[in-house]
Amino acid sequence: MIEIRQFGWPDHEAVVGLWASAGRDVVPRDELAAKLQRDPQLFLVAVADQTVVGVVLGTYDGRRGWILRLAVDPTRRRQGIASGLIGELEARFAALDCPRVNLLVLPEDTGALRFWQALGYLPCPDVLCSKPMTTPEIRIT
Numbered sequence: 841m842i843e844i845r846q847f848g849w850p851d852h853e854a855v856v857g858l859w860a861s862a863g864r865d866v867v868p869r870d871e872l873a874a875k876l877q878r879d880p881q882l883f884l885v886a887v888a889d890q891t892v893v894g895v896v897l898g899t900y901d902g903r904r905g906w907i908l909r910l911a912v913d914p915t916r917r918r919q920g921i922a923s924g925l926i927g928e929l930e931a932r933f934a935a936l937d938c939p940r941v942n943l944l945v946l947p948e949d950t951g952a953l954r955f956w957q958a959l960g961y962l963p964c965p966d967v968l969c970s971k972p973m974t975t976p977e978i979r980i981t
């Protein structure tokens with residue numbers, strides 16, 4: 841029996857382990873704390889026998905939902921755990937009247953692409969552009 845519920849700080853160590861075992865970047869603790877101030881109900885874990893076996897981090901900016909850092913314990917894959925997490929997250933996006941959900945997948949990650957396509961997430965031609973928001977150096981002359 842898999843329980844899907846909101847993340848709590850006692851889950852943190854297990855979640856970090858899942859992200860690391862899936863080769864995903866670990867979200868810094870202060871970023872998670874800030875996220876939990878905004879929409880904690882979109883940060884979900886899957887639990888089996890009191891062990892965290894899956895995680896997904898959703899965000900909603902008022903216009904689009906984003907799905908980040910989905911990972912399932914490598915020994916528990918192909919058991920519907922990720923599908924269960926995404927199903928619950930989609931229900932929570934719907935409760936916020938979120939009209940569209942986006943996510944990013946590396947093009948060479950064929951397993952993940954097949955997973956997302958099985959759930960109806962289709963590739964778009966858009967190109968991601970990104971810029972770090974570091975403070976520019978100011979020169980006073």
Ligand SMILES: CC(C)(COP(=O)(O)OP(=O)(O)OC[C@H]1O[C@@H](n2cnc3c(N)ncnc32)[C@H](O)[C@@H]1OP(=O)(O)O)[C@@H](O)C(=O)NCCC(=O)NCCS
Binds near residue numbers: 862918921924952956
């Ligand atoms: C991708 C991932 C989250 C899938 O988790 P999962 O719990 O095994 O997925 P599910 O059991 O819910 O799979 C549902 C369906 O998706 C498809 N699917 C899932 N993984 C697949 C794979 N590796 N190859 C092909 N199809 C796959 C299948 O259609 C599957 O149904 P089936 O098992 O009845 O054939 C998991 O493999 C993982 O953690 N990978 C490493 C991290 C990662 O890639 N995250 C996503 C990055 S965008």
